[in-house]
Amino acid sequence: MSIIVDKLNYIYSPGTAYQKHALKDINLEILDGEFIGLIGHTGSGKSTFIQHLNGLIKATSGGIYYNGENIYDAGFNMKSLRSKVGLVFQYPEHQLFETTVFKDVCFGPRNQGLDELQVELRAYEALKMVGIDNDLLDASPFELSGGQKRRVAIAGVLAMKPEVLILDEPTAGLDPKGRDEILEQIAKLHTESKLTIILVSHSMEDVAKYVDRLIVMNRGEIAFNDTPREVFGHYKELERIGLAAPQVTYVMNELRKRGIPVSIKATTVEEAKQEILRVMKQ
Amino acid sequence: MGIIKAKNLLFEYIRRDEEGNVESINRAIDDVNIDVKKGDFVAVLGHNGSGKSTLAKHINALLVPTEGTLWFKDMNTTEEANLWLIRQSAGMVFQNPDNQIVASVVEEDVAFGPENLGVPTKDIWTRVEDSLNAVGMMEYRGHSPNKLSGGQKQRVAIAGIMAMKPECIVLDEPTAMLDPNGRKEVIRTVKELNEKEKVTVILITHYMEEVIFADKVYVMDEGKVVMEGTPRDIFSKVAELKSYRLDVPQVTELAYELKNSGLAIPDGILTTDEFVDAICKLRQ
Numbered sequence: 392m393s394i395i396v397d398k399l400n401y402i403y404s405p406g407t408a409y410q411k412h413a414l415k416d417i418n419l420e421i422l423d424g425e426f427i428g429l430i431g432h433t434g435s436g437k438s439t440f441i442q443h444l445n446g447l448i449k450a451t452s453g454g455i456y457y458n459g460e461n462i463y464d465a466g467f468n469m470k471s472l473r474s475k476v477g478l479v480f481q482y483p484e485h486q487l488f489e490t491t492v493f494k495d496v497c498f499g500p501r502n503q504g505l506d507e508l509q510v511e512l513r514a515y516e517a518l519k520m521v522g523i524d525n526d527l528l529d530a531s532p533f534e535l536s537g538g539q540k541r542r543v544a545i546a547g548v549l550a551m552k553p554e555v556l557i558l559d560e561p562t563a564g565l566d567p568k569g570r571d572e573i574l575e576q577i578a579k580l581h582t583e584s585k586l587t588i589i590l591v592s593h594s595m596e597d598v599a600k601y602v603d604r605l606i607v608m609n610r611g612e613i614a615f616n617d618t619p620r621e622v623f624g625h626y627k628e629l630e631r632i633g634l635a636a637p638q639v640t641y642v643m644n645e646l647r648k649r650g651i652p653v654s655i656k657a658t659t660v661e662e663a664k665q666e667i668l669r670v671m672k673q
Numbered sequence: 674m675g676i677i678k679a680k681n682l683l684f685e686y687i688r689r690d691e692e693g694n695v696e697s698i699n700r701a702i703d704d705v706n707i708d709v710k711k712g713d714f715v716a717v718l719g720h721n722g723s724g725k726s727t728l729a730k731h732i733n734a735l736l737v738p739t740e741g742t743l744w745f746k747d748m749n750t751t752e753e754a755n756l757w758l759i760r761q762s763a764g765m766v767f768q769n770p771d772n773q774i775v776a777s778v779v780e781e782d783v784a785f786g787p788e789n790l791g792v793p794t795k796d797i798w799t800r801v802e803d804s805l806n807a808v809g810m811m812e813y814r815g816h817s818p819n820k821l822s823g824g825q826k827q828r829v830a831i832a833g834i835m836a837m838k839p840e841c842i843v844l845d846e847p848t849a850m851l852d853p854n855g856r857k858e859v860i861r862t863v864k865e866l867n868e869k870e871k872v873t874v875i876l877i878t879h880y881m882e883e884v885i886f887a888d889k890v891y892v893m894d895e896g897k898v899v900m901e902g903t904p905r906d907i908f909s910k911v912a913e914l915k916s917y918r919l920d921v922p923q924v925t926e927l928a929y930e931l932k933n934s935g936l937a938i939p940d941g942i943l944t945t946d947e948f949v950d951a952i953c954k955l956r957q
């Protein structure tokens with residue numbers, strides 16, 4: 392099972408003065424069970440791209456194959472695609488609307504046409520997956536903290552049992568601890584529930600710590616597509632397109648320049664620590 | 674006495690039911706005492722719900738204390754006669770750039786503040802030009818704000834405040850919604866305004882690396898100020914910060930971890946350069 396994106400192009404407002412070629416010949420394969428990071432400066436096409444993956448936007452040309460089926464084929468079931476590819480938007484807590492946490496999470500599966508028992512089971516399970524305690528189920532979603540609200544919103548998508556979970560900057564505006572908690576939950580969904588995850592982020596430190604593969608977008612094109620370690624090795628090019636590497640990458644490069652024979656491959660604090668200790672013990 | 678002084682400041686959000694009976698009381702600020710020197714760059718850290726934004730809103734009297742007092746330039750914020758004067762010289766910039774832009778052309782947006790202050794037209798234009806130059810957005814003066822990036826929009830919002838010639842700017846998570854470049858632009862701009870224009874800056878943020886050059890850092894937790902000091906003092910206490918749901922810059926954490934593993938690295942490393950110097954010294 393996989394998603395294959397084939398020569399995808401998208402043009403906003405074609406034929407008008409506002410015409411903008413937002414996605415240019417995107418080719419990509421996303422395998423089952425991958426944890427992918429998607430980075431790029433504001434306006435690079437990230438959000439436009441992820442909205443193609445569950446059919447919210449239709450490409451101007453090119454195709455997307457979900458498990459071998461072209462989603463643009465006449466008989467393709469778009470509704471089921473949208474259940475299978477769950478999209479968590481930026482600030483998803485703004486979309487909470489029900490009177491209780493539990494009812495809010497029930498909304499998605501109920502719309503899928505499941506019977507009430509199934510709906511409630513799924514909602515219960517999804518809230519457990521994101522670490523929301525049972526005593527909060529009857530609380531109003533608006534009484535929760537920022538981090539809790541966001542987890543409830545993610546549970547709302549999980550309750551539809553997606554195979555692929557796409558999150559658009561799930562940690563924006565959260566405090567450092569809240570950031571870590573959400574990312575740990577997402578990592579757990581990946582390892583324990585075997586979900587394919589696509590994480591859109593502005594935090595290089597976060598993607599370096601969690602993802603297997605990093606896709607960098609620039610001006611509607613894919614600039615890099617590799618492991619975080621390889622991608623951050625190109626930190627000078629990343630800076631030119633408005634991005635950066637994690638702070639430790641700069642530290643390791645600077646040490647190297649000053650004649651300390653460390654490998655410059657470290658992208659997390661833990662890796663940098665081990666590498667510096669190794670060299671200092673020599 | 675400094676430009677901002679809070680004494681035993683206490684603020685409660687009181688929720689009432691339909692009949693006006695008190696349903697619940699949430700104490701957002703609990704006995705806070707601060708004293709900010711004119712011209713300082715002050716950072717406020719704290720987790721979501723720790724009371725940072727509530728405190729910020731007291732500085733320009735958007736909120737007034739339930740108990741205790743806040744003085745801005747010796748003016749008590751509870752006295753209604755002071756409101757205009759306070760709001761003219763304490764400007765606020767919020768998190769979402771899209772919520773603070775009012776006009777359809779950049780220069781008109783920047784002119785909105787001074788126009789409301791009744792500044793004569795030709796002075797408004799000088800102020801608009803000065804402020805746009807100060808934030809590096811002069812070349813966009815005739816553009817529509819809609820087409821700008823998040824960082825550019827925030828800089829326009831800051832220019833709009835600068836055009837009112839405030840003595841103090843309060844920025845409540847101005848970079849939370851920006852990409853790394855936008856974040857850098859905004860922080861560089863704020864730092865420059867502080868250094869060149871001598872504006873007092875209060876910066877509220879969740880990004881630890883944005884506060885390393887502040888003159889003073891306050892850490893809030895459950896409505897109280899729980900730590901206060903220079904960035905170096907504060908970031909030397911890694912474990913304590915983490916207990917308040919906060920973090921330290923990556924390079925500070927790396928130095929702390931290495932120290933715990935037995936390397937003789939000083940506490941409170943804040944920048945890549947300091948870190949590299951410390952390691953090089955050890956190798957000699």
